[in-house]
Amino acid sequence: MHGSLSSEGEDVFSAVLPLLKLLSIAVFGLTIAHPKLQLVPNDTLKILNKLVFVLFLPCLIFNHLATCISLKNFLLWWFIPVNVLVSTTFGLILGYLVTLICRPPPQFFRFTIIMTAFGNTGYIPLAVVSSVWIAYVSFSQWIQVILVYTLVYHMMEPPLAYNYDTEEEEEEEINEIEEQPVENSLSRPLLVEADFISNKYSNFESMKDRDSNSPKSTKCMAEPKTVKKIRIIAVHTPISVILQPQTFASVFAVLIGVIPGLKSFVFGSGAPLGFLTDSLDIVAEAAVPSAMLVLGGMLTEGPNESNLGIRTTVGIIIARLLILPLIGMGVIYLADKWNFLIHGDELYRFVIFLQYTTPSAILLAAIANLRAYAASEASALLFWQHVFAIFSLAIYLIIYFKLLLVHA
Secondary structure (H helix, E strand, C coil), rough: CCHHHHHHHHHHHHHHHHHHHHHHHHHHHHHCCCCCCCCCCCHHHHHHHHHHHHHHHHHHHHHHHHHCCCCCHHHCCCCHHHHHHHHHHHHHHHHHHHHHHCCCCCHHHHHHHHHHEEEECCCHHHHHHHHHHHHHHCCCCCHHHHHHHHHHHHCCCCHHHHHHHHHHHHHHHHHHHHHHHHHHCCCCCCCCHHHHHHHHHHHHHHHHHHHCCCHHHHCCCCCHHHHHHHHHHHHCCCHHHHHCHHHHHHHHHHHEEEEEEEHHHHHHCCCCCCHHHHHHHHHHHCCHHHHHHHHHHHHHHHCCCCCCHHHHHHHHHHHHHHHHHHHHEEEHHHHCCCCCCCCCCCCHHHHHHHHCCEECCCCCHHHHHCCCCCCHHHHHHHHHHHHHHHHHHHHHHHHHHHCCCCCC
């Protein structure tokens, strides 16, 4: 009896230990960025956040994925990106149910669905899993980024009524921005991963406006609405924006791993480019701790003012952090019964399960900033989700290791 209780306690501790490590680093970030202490300026964490997105995380994805991927593994791991689509589909359904039950303000209808559907498949899973299995997490990054910068970007388009209501406020904000000195350009929230993308989108939007106003854009016959929407999404989504550093690192890593002879040329002690990948590995080690420090700094900012409503906020949190993980357990159980998963690889199942348990993707706040739509609501919702995720993630890690893993 004593041995059984001891074994159960060890299992619970093993399940929560990765989360405790993650939270410890986040607490460090919360402490050094706290307004009362001011050990590290907020601007420093903003720059660190950009380095994580542009440099540290791509190096981590490239090195771990390229060393593990091969043509055989590429075929074995097919369910990982497919699972991103599956989890997103269930998230979209849950988000729609949240809108029916909680009835958010009309201008936040699509916003509610998006924030429920798209989870964080990057920072949190990378911090939880073992470094040996980071390749599993990295293999899902490219599909998530493509979804965010295509489907999410267009669904986050501000409603016309929202534009009319905020037109005067935007003019006042523009005047205030023009009066601000250059050195305050970093005085924005920490959720600025895609700041450098905004310039690309601004240039692209200006080119799009010129094209739409030109005589060549006039059509003799009206096209069906569905065809028009598909054409708009295809034309108005530049490839340069989809190819983010994470996506480029994933694609490049897969190419090196799949093409025979390239891996031995790049990786290994005797490889001609081994010194370069060793350097990338050193840089990659800063990805997870830096991301968690930034996350802790984000929590010090507290929830921004939100017009989403308490009922809708609670509904999104419950759907994302409590209901979706239960659906994920069912998906893993069925996928295992149908032989979609790698037999005997429990960490493979664990990484797939993590895609259902995380809060909304931080990239959604970046898209909200780019679209100038619901930015404060996204920041506030992400704050509360990460606070409650501390408990929900710990609970579901214990449930996973105690139930699903035992009966796999």
